[in-house]
Amino acid sequence: MQHHSQNPNRLIREKSPYLQQHAYNPVDWFPWGDEAFAKARSEDKLIFLSIGYATCHWCHVMERESFENQTIADVLDANFVSIKVDREERPDIDRIYMDALHAMDQPGGWPLNLFLTPEGKPITGGTYFPPEPKYGRKSFLEVLNILDRVWKEKKEELLQASAELTRYLKESGEGKAGETAETSLPGTESFDSAFLLYEGYYDPQFAGFKTNSVNKFPPSMGLSFLLRYFHSSGNPRALEMTERTLLAMKRGGIYDQIGGGLCRYSTDHRWAVPHFEKMLYDNSLFMEVLAECSQVSKRIPAREFAMDVIEYLHRDMRTDAGGICSAEDADSEGEEGLFYVWSSEEFREVCGEDSSLLEKVWNVTDAGNFEGNNILHEGFPLSFAEQHEGEDETIAAAAKRARKKLLERRNGRIRPFRDDKILASWNGLYVKALVKAGTAFQNEGLLVSAEETYSFLTERLIDSGGRILRRYRDGESGILGYSNDYAEMIAASIALFEAGRGVRFLKNAVSWMEDAIRLFRSASGAFYDTGTDAEALLRRSVDGYDGVEPSGNSSIANSLVRLSALGVDSDRYRSMAEAVFAYFSKEISSQGLSFPYMLSAFWSYENLVKEIVLVRKDKSSGKELVAAVQTRFLPNAVVAILDEAELAAAAALSDLFAGRTAGTSATVYVCENFSCKLPTDSVSELEKQLGS
Numbered sequence: 001m002q003h004h005s006q007n008p009n010r011l012i013r014e015k016s017p018y019l020q021q022h023a024y025n026p027v028d029w030f031p032w033g034d035e036a037f038a039k040a041r042s043e044d045k046l047i048f049l050s051i052g053y054a055t056c057h058w059c060h061v062m063e064r065e066s067f068e069n070q071t072i073a074d075v076l077d078a079n080f081v082s083i084k085v086d087r088e089e090r091p092d093i094d095r096i097y098m099d100a101l102h103a104m105d106q107p108g109g110w111p112l113n114l115f116l117t118p119e120g121k122p123i124t125g126g127t128y129f130p131p132e133p134k135y136g137r138k139s140f141l142e143v144l145n146i147l148d149r150v151w152k153e154k155k156e157e158l159l160q161a162s163a164e165l166t167r168y169l170k171e172s173g174e175g176k177a178g179e180t181a182e183t184s185l186p187g188t189e190s191f192d193s194a195f196l197l198y199e200g201y202y203d204p205q206f207a208g209f210k211t212n213s214v215n216k217f218p219p220s221m222g223l224s225f226l227l228r229y230f231h232s233s234g235n236p237r238a239l240e241m242t243e244r245t246l247l248a249m250k251r252g253g254i255y256d257q258i259g260g261g262l263c264r265y266s267t268d269h270r271w272a273v274p275h276f277e278k279m280l281y282d283n284s285l286f287m288e289v290l291a292e293c294s295q296v297s298k299r300i301p302a303r304e305f306a307m308d309v310i311e312y313l314h315r316d317m318r319t320d321a322g323g324i325c326s327a328e329d330a331d332s333e334g335e336e337g338l339f340y341v342w343s344s345e346e347f348r349e350v351c352g353e354d355s356s357l358l359e360k361v362w363n364v365t366d367a368g369n370f371e372g373n374n375i376l377h378e379g380f381p382l383s384f385a386e387q388h389e390g391e392d393e394t395i396a397a398a399a400k401r402a403r404k405k406l407l408e409r410r411n412g413r414i415r416p417f418r419d420d421k422i423l424a425s426w427n428g429l430y431v432k433a434l435v436k437a438g439t440a441f442q443n444e445g446l447l448v449s450a451e452e453t454y455s456f457l458t459e460r461l462i463d464s465g466g467r468i469l470r471r472y473r474d475g476e477s478g479i480l481g482y483s484n485d486y487a488e489m490i491a492a493s494i495a496l497f498e499a500g501r502g503v504r505f506l507k508n509a510v511s512w513m514e515d516a517i518r519l520f521r522s523a524s525g526a527f528y529d530t531g532t533d534a535e536a537l538l539r540r541s542v543d544g545y546d547g548v549e550p551s552g553n554s555s556i557a558n559s560l561v562r563l564s565a566l567g568v569d570s571d572r573y574r575s576m577a578e579a580v581f582a583y584f585s586k587e588i589s590s591q592g593l594s595f596p597y598m599l600s601a602f603w604s605y606e607n608l609v610k611e612i613v614l615v616r617k618d619k620s621s622g623k624e625l626v627a628a629v630q631t632r633f634l635p636n637a638v639v640a641i642l643d644e645a646e647l648a649a650a651a652a653l654s655d656l657f658a659g660r661t662a663g664t665s666a667t668v669y670v671c672e673n674f675s676c677k678l679p680t681d682s683v684s685e686l687e688k689q690l691g692s
Contacts, residue, residue: 006024008023008024009022009023009024009025009027009028009029010028010029010030010031011023011029011031011084012024014031015421015471015473015474015476015478016054016086016088016089016421016471016473017054017086017417017419017420017421017473018052018053018054018059018084018086018088018419019031019084019086021054021063022063022067022084025063025067025068025073026067026068026069026070026073026074027067027072027073027076027077027082028073028076028077028082029082029083029084030081030082030083030084031083031084031085032083032084032085032090032093036081036083037081037118037119037120039081040081040118041118041119043081044118045079045080045081045118045151046079046080046081046115046116046117046118046123046147046148046151047080047081047082047083047115047116047117047118047120048076048080048081048082048083048113048114048115048144049083049085049097049113049114049115049116049125050067050082050083050084050085050111050112050113051084051085051086051087051093051094051097051110051111051112051113051114052084052086052087052110052111052112053086053087053088053110053327053419054086054088054326054327054329054417054419055277055279055326055327055328055329055330055416055417055419056110056111056277057275057277057330057331057336058109058110058111058127058128059110059111060331060334061128062111062113062128062129062140064334065130065131065140066129066131066140069131071141072131072140072141072144075141075144075145075148076144079144079148080115080144080148081118087110087112088326088327088419088421088423089421089470089471089479090479091482091484091529092482092529092530092534092537092541093537094112095173095529095541095543096169096173096537096538096539096541097112097114097122097125098112099169099172099173099541100114100122100125100165100169101114101122101125101126101127103165103168103169103172104124104125104165106125106126106127107127108127109127109128110127111127111128112125112127113125113126113127113128113129115147116162117158117159117162120537120538121159121162121163121165121166121538122162122165122166122169123147123158123161123162123165124147126143129143166538169538169539170538170539173539173541173542174539174540174541174542176524176583177522177523177524177526177528177540177542177583178522178523178524179523179524180523180524183582183583183585184582184585185578185581185582185585186581186585186586186588186589186602187589188606189589190588190589190592190599190602191229191232191233191599191603191606192233193589193590193592194225194229194592194593194596194599195226195229195233195235195238195592197592197593198222198226198238198241198592198593199237199241201593202241203216203269205381206248206269206270206271206380206381207241207244207245207247207248207249207380207381208245208248208249208269208271209222209245209593210269211593214267214268214269215265215266215267215268215275216254216265216266216268216269216271217265217266218249218254218262218265218282218285218286219245219596220282220285220286220288220289221285221289221546221550221596221597221600222593222596223241223242223245223246223289223293224285224288224289224292224596224597224600225592225596225597225599225600225603226238226239226241226242227239227242227289227292227293227296227633227635228600228603228604228607228635229603230242230296231296231607231633231635231636232603232607232636239296239297242289242293243293243297243299243300243302244381246289246290246293246300246302246305247300247380248271248380248381249262249271249286250305250308251271251377251378251379251380251383252266252270252271252272252274252377252378252380253266253271253272253273253274253369253370253375253376253377254266254271254272254274255377256278256312256340257362257376257377257378257403258340258376258403258406258407258410259312259315259316259407259410260308260309260311260312260315261278261283261309261312261313261316262278262282262283262286262309263275263276263277263278263282263330264276264277264278264279264282264330270380271377271380272369272375272377273369273370273375274337274375275330275336276329276330276331276336276337276339276340276416277327277328277329277330277416278327278328279326279327279426279548280313280317280324280325280326280327280423280426280427280429280430281426281429281548281549282548283309283312283313283430284426284429284430284432284433285429285433285549286309287306287309287310287313287430287433287434287436287437288429288432288433288436288437290302290303290305290306290309290437291303291306291433291436291437291440291441292436292440292633292635294306294440294441295440295631295632295633296633303440303441306437306441307437307441310434310437310446313430314449316328316418317418318453319420319422319456321456321460322449322452322453322455322456323422323427323453323456323457323460323472324422324426324427324430324453325418325419325420325421325422326419326420326421326422326423326426327418327419328415328416328417328418328419329416329417329418329419330416331416331417332413332414332415332416332417333414337370337375338413339410339413339414339415339416340375340410341368341370341371341373341374341375342364342373342374342376342406343368343372343373343374344359344364344365344366344368344374346409347359347364347374347406350402350405350406350409351402351405351406352405354398354401354402355402357394357395357398358398358399358402360384361378361383361384361385361395361398361399362374362376362377362378363376363377363378363379364376420473420474421471421472421473422456422457422460422461422471422472422473423470423471423485424457424461424468424469424470424471424481424485424488424489425470425481425482425484425485425487425488425489425549426488426549427453427456427457427488427492428457428485428487428488428489428490428491428492429488429491429492429549429550430453431450431453431454431457431492431495431496432488432491432492432495434446434447434449434450434453435447435450435492435495435496435499435501436495438450438499439499439630439631440630440631442627442630442631447499447501450492450496451496451501454492454493454496457489458508460472460477461477461481463477466511466515467480467481467515467533468481468485468486468489468512468515469481469485470482470485480530480531480533480534481531482529482530482531482552483516483519483520483527483528483529483530483531483552483553483556484529484549484550484551484552484555486512486513486515486516486519486520486552486556487516487550487552487554487555487556487559488550488555489508489512490508490509490512490513490516490555490556490559491555491558491559493505493506493508493509493512494506494509494559494562494563494566497509497640498638498639498640498641499630499641500614500616500619500626500641500642500643502646503642503646503649503650503653506566506568506650506653507649507653509559509563510563510568510569510653513556513559513560513563513573516556517576518532519531519532519533520532520552520556521576522542524579524583525576525578525579525580525582525583526542526544526553526579526580526583526584527542527552527553527556527580528540528541528542529541529542529543529552542583544580544583544584544587544595544598545587545594545595546594546595546596546597546598550597551597551598553580553583553584553598554595554597554598554600554601555597555601556580557577557580557581557598557601557602557605558597558600558601558604560573560574560576560577560580561573561574561577561601561604561605561608562604562608562638564577565608565611565638566611566638566640566654566656567611567653567654567655567656567657568653568654574605577601577605578605580601581598581601581602581605584598588602603635604635604636607635607636608636608637608638609636609637609672609673610634610636610637610638610670610671610672611637611638611640611656611669611670611671611672612629612634612637612638612639612640612668612669612670612690613640613642613656613657613660613668613669614626614629614639614640614641614642614666614667614668614669615642615643615644615647615660615661615662615663615666615667615669616641616642616643616644616662616665616666617643617644617662617665617666618643618644618645619643621662621665621666622662622665622666622667622681624683625666625668625681625683625686626641626666628683628686628687628690629641629668629686629690632690634690640656640657642657642660644661644662647660647661663679663681664681665681666681667679667680667681668680668681668686668689670686670689670690677689
């Protein structure tokens, strides 16, 4: 980025890579905090609040055009107090002001730019403002001048309008959280109606779901629900939509065919041209549903796909200490996608004698498919290999050779910026997904990696009082964790316990769940995003929408159901889960596409009927029994794998573990619908008990 100013502004002291990107703008930026609000009050100025994130393409564009422009900076500095916020660090602030923009009937997105009163109440705003009037939008300078004039001439009207908007935001966002809920649970027909919604939006030509007129987003949480629906309904269409969508995404331009990893979304319905940024949460959720799919059927190479995602994350996103970075930018050298695309000449030069074959595999042409260059992708529905059945060995070998060479060549290019802050919730999602992959593939190395990341989080992201923090970067931990940070740390802990990694993980899950209940639970039983100890903003939001990651409410409800099934404080945890489902009853019943993780959590509540306890002498005993359990898709069961030495500690948390022993080497206890089958140490008997 070109920097006009030699002297950095206050953002130079911040840890967020996004705020640091703006540290040399001529704009006199403030981070969010008392200093900025005090200045706005004492000088009676409007606040200009600008929210974005480090890997956001249009945020970079607006920075280049407006925030590095001295004329614009002078107007901002003279008439406004300017605040920059990283939405990934402060989703609570982002959520409130994004809702404010929606309340003004404006489409949301980033950069999110709002004008506030000195008290922080929203007046007006928008997303991207161009430097000159274009795209039917006023220029940024015009907007600044109009607002400054109106503030000076019609302040009372603005204050009144902002007070009304704030009242509306508070009422709509806190919803019925302050009241004790009387609503009843959604019905089990919610699962059928959600399935019909997915079927209705399904794209029979290119797979995935047309929920947006132009773009297509990775629907991993929805696919996880469809696998559960397939499990309980046996409807083959649910599995088919899942497999075809996973295949289409993996073969599409939305997936990095050379380096691995899924991009944020596709800008077309064919999955061909992505928005190139890569996010940790997308890749974690994708990896998780691939691991689940590999347990359900072998019709697509889901295991191979998942391993490819893991290889990407471990090579490009993992820090030496084990934390996983947040994201990689879409832009490099100021151009979107530049790092990822190939001219036909360069492609031929690198691939050598394999190139004529591989041009067909990856759809490379002289004209290109993206601004004269090529985004590599395989065809869908049929890939080149499928059209040439029988030649796939040759094709696979050539692709493997070329991938290595293309990756080497690409590594010589200037890389996109990597946002290396480590967020608790996103890392929790990754740990849980990696544990699912490690158990499904019986791969000890993946489980060890998952534990390393988990240790990194518990060492760096928990303060001296035991409070989970949201963000670690560059030696500093900070920002009080939100309900989704707690939710994913709890979910990761339960996953590690169920995978047989030790009873300490169950202890952590229970202790953080109690903290989450104390900090976030509302009178209605739904969970607020922010804790009782958080900074007071215009409101405390309650969210159940599973946007790019599971909402705190969906994930906490899911963990309450699992802990209850594991016999931990069963009745209390189960009724707390019920309160969340009752609160979001309308959404679960009618908006499954927007609440897929909530739907899966409710599915677990209705279908979790099995408890499988496997007790072994030590880590090396009962491996065949462990594999028989772990390689199956058992969404209707909780699994506990324990070493005999840990039984007493586990029994102190739940009577599910009382009176169990390992026998001579390892013994499995399967209970279903409140009755238990005979303990067994035989793999074939266990398989009979688990059913086909």
